[in-house]
Amino acid sequence: MTRKIVRTLSQVAAAAIFTFTVLFFLDRNLDVLPNAIHEYMPQHHVGTVITDITIVTCNSMNPFSSCKADAEWTRINKDLFLGKSLLTSGYIHFQKKKEEDIAQGDKVVVDVKVGRLDPSANGDGADPHEEWEQRPSGLWVKLSSKKHASDSEKAVTMVDVLFGEDAVEVREGWSLVGTALLIDSSIQAHFTVRRGAHKEPPKPQPRVRDDKKFRILQVSDLHLSTGIGHCRDAVPDEYNGGKCEADPRTLDFVNKVLDEERPDLVVLSGDQVNGDTAPDAQSAIFKYASLLISRKIPYVSIFGNHDDEGTSARAAQMRLIEKLPYSLSQAGNPDLPGVGNYYIEVLAPGSSKHSAITIYLLDSHSYSPDEKHYPGYDWIKPSQIEWFKETSISLHEHHKEYTFHHINTAFIHIPLPETVIDPQYRVGAVREGVTAPSFNSGFRDALVERNVAFVGYGHDHANEYCALSTDNSTGVPHTSRPELWMCYAGGSGFGGYGNYDGFIRGMRVWDFEMNIGRVKTWKRHEYGERTEERINEQTIVDGARLVGAPEPKPPPSADAI
Known part of the structure; x- marks a missing residue:
């Protein structure tokens, strides 16, 4: 009888641990399931600049792995693997601040590159107020602590990701970074950034030509x-x-x-x-x-x-x-x-x-x-x-x-x-x-x-x-x-x-x-x-x-x- 009670208690405990693990996993990773439908389309964030960028990956088999953004970060809700990886998901996370909240000494992102080598090795790092920092997946972020860096034309004000070897950027003020992110995916993921303030796109009124x-x-x-x-x-x-x-x-x-x-x-x-x-x-x-x-x-x-x-x-x-x-x-x-x-x-x-x-x-x-x-x-x-x-x-x-x-x-x-x-x-x-x-x-x-x-x-x-x-x-x-x-x-x-x-x-x-x-x-x-x-x-x-x-x-x- 004692053995049966112990075995029953062990089964209950195992079930409880399993249930907790599943709920924990769902709570932390439900939003990265490949079939989840995200309606993320980047919108204009008035008067904000990007202060940091990183890439976060998570594994569905690890209940302690999460792709959720912490309180100070914003996530672009597009899986870098487009749901095609059986276990792995990845997302771009970024921090932003309103321009009026940028204090002396705060850093602002002024450039982004992708590659295996440090961009400063090519002479792109001579300014003592600017430095390249490495992030996962081959991402390099240049941070500037210059006074009024947030007002410069180089300041990054929004980020996004596009996919495919034929990806193109068409939005006003946006540009592709170039080389695809270094991730093991069947479809290339390309980083793209906007610099400067949002610009209203041209919307011409159609008109019959002068020849009627x-x-x-x-x-x-x-x-x-x-x-x-x-x-x-x-x-x-x-x-x-x-x-x-x-x-x-x-x-x-x-x-x-x-x-x-x-x-x-x-x-x-x-x-x-x-x-x-x-x-x-x-x-x-x-x-x-x-x-x-x-x-x-x-x-x-x-x-x-x-x-x-x-x-x-x-x-x-x-x-x-x-x-x-x-x-x-x-x-x-x-x-x-x-x-x-x-x-x-x-x-x-x-x-x-x-x-x-x-x-x-x-x-x-x-x-x-x-x-x-x-x-x-x-x-x-x-x-x-x-x-x-x-x-x-x-x-x-x-x-x-x-x-x-x-x-x-x-x-x-x-x-x-x-x-x-x-x-x-x-x-x-x-x-x-x-x-x-x-x-x-x-x-x-x-x-x-x-x-x-x-x-x-x-x-x-x-x-x-x-x-x-x-x-x-x-x-x-x-x-x-x-x-x-x-x-x-x-x-x-x-x-x-x-x-x-x-x-x-x-x-x-x-x-x-x-x-x-x-x-x-x-x-x-x-x-x-x-x-x-x-x-x-x-x-x-x-x-x-x-x-x-x-x-x-x-x-x-x-x-x-």
């Missing part, structure tokens, strides 16, 4: 990753003499079309980020943004069903995108479903304050909330439709003041249900089934009611056609009464699928001639004999009125019409 023209490039389904990504269904499967690398090839294509078409605005119509291969969405977003910012091209964006399938929610991504140079993207009304329900106006030429083109952008969400009754994809909600109609009505009186032709347009990611059942006339290639919502909330009717000329979308990568939606009330389509053009952009990224009938990645161009109220559209392809030609060019609006299809055609095959 305006051009939009619609780029859809980039499917960018953290890192270079992996090509899917590439045609051809080799590129520039080597194996296809998804993101570099995708961005080369975007670069080429930007240079040749010279758009006045770029619309990114969803799935810019390939969520499941982009554990750091920020690094993926910066890659496409760098192309537009370097050319000073304003751009707007909406989300697709893949953008937030990683570790960063739509709201967090949009907070970042809103703050980027030349981005006109907006989170929109917080009371509406989704993120990114907004509009922008393209003003008339010169100094006019009149709108020439209104562009509505709406979040078409992701997957059906009611798979049992409406399987497949989500739909534009009634409150979004009501917002669109009320907004359009409120803008109408101002639009009438424009002496030329005002044109309304719209962009969403997931196609309208009418794309499946309504259009009898198409211009362009049909290569796959339409994956529109199975529930029709009536957004097409609202677009027609408010005189929207066309809606552009993405989602179905291999479909590249424009379809004419007509008055179908009698069951017989009437080309004399065209009501809405519905056009696919086609997928442009090699990180997304493309395995339909030799599909070639493409983008759609929308060309406006406002003096005569004309809109033309065409496609540009990445590969093949016609890469520099306009493909399936057509006029869809003339005299500010929709143009019908030239002749009725039967449902096309997989070949382009």
Whole structure:
């Protein structure tokens, strides 16, 4: 009996110790589990400077190891291993102070480098008031005790980390340190710093050119990753003499079309980020943004069903995108479903304050909330439709003041249900089934009611056609009464699928001639004999009125019409 009691007490004690260990581990390490979703996007810390930086690593098997920040430290909530290490996590920690609290003799970070060797060995340490100090993972921090060091242009005011060998920095006042941190990770982690005060990024107002023209490039389904990504269904499967690398090839294509078409605005119509291969969405977003910012091209964006399938929610991504140079993207009304329900106006030429083109952008969400009754994809909600109609009505009186032709347009990611059942006339290639919502909330009717000329979308990568939606009330389509053009952009990224009938990645161009109220559209392809030609060019609006299809055609095959 005594032995049994002792054994029972031993078991209870062991269980208690185990429970304590688990709870201790969870308390100290729960926030570093690889599946935890962090919405960290660095924000501006007004009037603060960085006084120290370090890197803290922890091991999930060691209950006494913690990556939590102590009281005087702030942590950047991005695991340096991106959750890919089975046991190890790592985070950047930093200390900061308000500039007015910096006392004589306090140290301020004025430089950061990464490497195995002490930077002072190369002569970068001659100033007696500045010294390099080593931190883990190859990080070197230069601290200055000079008077007014916090006021200098060298003072570091914020830090961050970006990932991938193709990482780029696009924010005003920020710069990458250079060499990746010396950690044993499958994806490179790059330190980046901001110096000086926060700068408001440029946000130019889109305006019709003096020649009365305006051009939009619609780029859809980039499917960018953290890192270079992996090509899917590439045609051809080799590129520039080597194996296809998804993101570099995708961005080369975007670069080429930007240079040749010279758009006045770029619309990114969803799935810019390939969520499941982009554990750091920020690094993926910066890659496409760098192309537009370097050319000073304003751009707007909406989300697709893949953008937030990683570790960063739509709201967090949009907070970042809103703050980027030349981005006109907006989170929109917080009371509406989704993120990114907004509009922008393209003003008339010169100094006019009149709108020439209104562009509505709406979040078409992701997957059906009611798979049992409406399987497949989500739909534009009634409150979004009501917002669109009320907004359009409120803008109408101002639009009438424009002496030329005002044109309304719209962009969403997931196609309208009418794309499946309504259009009898198409211009362009049909290569796959339409994956529109199975529930029709009536957004097409609202677009027609408010005189929207066309809606552009993405989602179905291999479909590249424009379809004419007509008055179908009698069951017989009437080309004399065209009501809405519905056009696919086609997928442009090699990180997304493309395995339909030799599909070639493409983008759609929308060309406006406002003096005569004309809109033309065409496609540009990445590969093949016609890469520099306009493909399936057509006029869809003339005299500010929709143009019908030239002749009725039967449902096309997989070949382009």
